[in-house]
Amino acid sequence: MMSGTSTDGVDVALTRISGRGLDTNVHLLSFATYSFTPQMRHRILHLVSASTEEICEMNFILGEILANCALKLLPHAGYKPEQIDFIGSHGQTIYHLSGAAGRRNSTLQIGEGAIIAARTGVITVCDFRPADIAAGGTGAPLVPYADFVLFRKKGKVRALLNLGGIANVTIVPEKLDEVIAFDTGPGNMVLDGLVEIKYQGRKRWDVGGHIAARGKVDKSLFRDLMRHPYLKRQPPKSTGRETFGAAFVVDLWIKAQGMPFADLMATAAYFTAASIHRNFEKFIFPRFAVDEIFVSGGGWHNRTLMTFLASLFRPIPVCQLDELGMNGDAKEAVAFALLADATIQGLPASAPQATGAERPAILGKIIL
Ligand SMILES: Nc1ncnc2c1ncn2[C@@H]1O[C@H](COP(=O)(O)OP(=O)(O)O)[C@@H](O)[C@H]1O
Ligand SMILES: [Mg+2]
Structure with a gap:
């Protein structure tokens, strides 16, 4: 699941993944974008200058929205949550500092993974970017x-x-x-x-x-x-x-x-x-x-x-x-399914020369 800077909605891709590492194959089974309501979009766009209280709450509200999006796509594609091995959720970036003078590289994606895992009952991988920053990179881009x-x-x-x-x-x-x-x-x-x-x-x-x-x-x-x-x-x-x-x-x-x-x-x-x-x-x-x-x-x-x-x-x-053979609207969501697969397999999935990191990193946090 992915929601980008346009804040148009949540992209959800259901994929079947086989293979490992560089020989991973991904087959897209189903895809949908679920739009944010105008009110929700407005709230998200204002997070850049919101109070800590608002950010704290929105992390959980977005977690519920993301869980709902996952649960909406599955029946539509003829699947039940029990059949899903894991969810990879990028979350919504609300701030990203890279190479800013006098500032530490840092990044913040919200949409609480523990909520997604609890509501769906599916293992959830989230928070992909911090591991690359810990390895000396800027945490972006991860799609390469x-x-x-x-x-x-x-x-x-x-x-x-x-x-x-x-x-x-x-x-x-x-x-x-x-x-x-x-x-x-x-x-x-x-x-x-x-x-x-x-x-x-x-x-x-x-x-x-x-x-x-x-x-x-x-x-x-x-x-x-x-x-x-x-x-x-x-x-x-x-x-x-x-x-x-x-x-x-x-x-x-x-x-x-x-x-x-x-x-x-x-x-x-x-x-x-x-x-x-x-x-x-x-x-x-x-x-x-x-x-x-x-x-x-x-x-x-x-x-x-x-x-x-x-x-x-x-x-x-x-x-x-x-x-x-890949739906262009689905690409970024598919990428995070593939990155989550690498996380679950314990494999690094960053491109250090693209992020400036010193070494490849195993990305993401896993909620069992
Ligand atoms: N039919 C369309 N005609 C023109 N622009 C479109 C159309 N559909 C989507 N877009 C553009 O694509 C944007 C969403 O693209 P998306 O790939 O989801 O970006 P992001 O990753 O930033 O969310 C919209 O904000 C809009 O500008
Ligand atoms: Mg989008």
């Missing part, structure tokens, strides 16, 4: 190990691009210790933020990218956006709402006063695509001859964003992850 296990292909260099709230990429060459992965910047976050201001919460995102498709890119605003320092920062790097959330979006909204909304959306979509491409130019293409790019995450559904990406990356094909 899963990307390597699931999608490596002899003789090819594949890029796995996930367009969640933030966009992140994993480069999968033939060897695990050559994998690189980092956040490129915004995925849907800036686009969603603009829609939220314009429609005051009546619309959640630009469905299909139709609004952006009607607009025209404002060159001067685009150039200004491309000067953002995150684009130049050397990986390993990660980012989030602190950088591309409400403050960034409000600033952009003010800068674009008088511009038709469709043009602002087109410009933000083009910036999102170009920021991804710029990171490839600076940090990936000098080291890897990328053969193909596979896109997962909600951003795939934004056709305007995808058209921009395809034209920027041409002649490298930008494909849907589904072409590799």
Whole structure:
């Protein structure tokens, strides 16, 4: 189970796993996203500056929500909780400190695993990130190990691009210790933020990218956006709402006063695509001859964003992850099933060169 920075809902994947370590196979049996109510989403988004009391309580409330999500998917897929070996739950990140000046690397995911285990009666693995921080890393990204296990292909260099709230990429060459992965910047976050201001919460995102498709890119605003320092920062790097959330979006909204909304959306979509491409130019293409790019995450559904990406990356094909037989919306939840499997087997499942850790770590905490 996974809930990302978009805070759109909980992704639940039911999988059948066989094999071990790098030879693990995962078959997706069923998948659903259960949306948060607007009130719950609002509470989660406010946790960044909430009281300790609120955080304490929300850890348990989210635990109940996660347990319910698991229990909802099972009958739908024709399974009973007794048939499930374990649950892997990422939880909701409410804060992540990595490489901040004068601050200790640290991270906090909530959604109490003890509640999930108690309500479902299923062994639950949660809290994946701290073990990597204990090993000297930043605790993110953790999906690269899963990307390597699931999608490596002899003789090819594949890029796995996930367009969640933030966009992140994993480069999968033939060897695990050559994998690189980092956040490129915004995925849907800036686009969603603009829609939220314009429609005051009546619309959640630009469905299909139709609004952006009607607009025209404002060159001067685009150039200004491309000067953002995150684009130049050397990986390993990660980012989030602190950088591309409400403050960034409000600033952009003010800068674009008088511009038709469709043009602002087109410009933000083009910036999102170009920021991804710029990171490839600076940090990936000098080291890897990328053969193909596979896109997962909600951003795939934004056709305007995808058209921009395809034209920027041409002649490298930008494909849907589904072409590799994996539902792109389910990828991150599937990854945490695979990571939980490694935990249960006592195997490390991090990619130290992606997180900056000194050694691979066995991730997660197990609630029996
Ligand atoms: N039909 C759609 N059209 C355009 N954008 C969409 C569509 N469906 C989902 N999205 C985008 O995908 C986001 C959710 O993507 P997701 O991969 O779940 O991100 P996260 O991992 O951050 O939760 C939404 O906030 C929205 O921006
Ligand atoms: Mg999501």
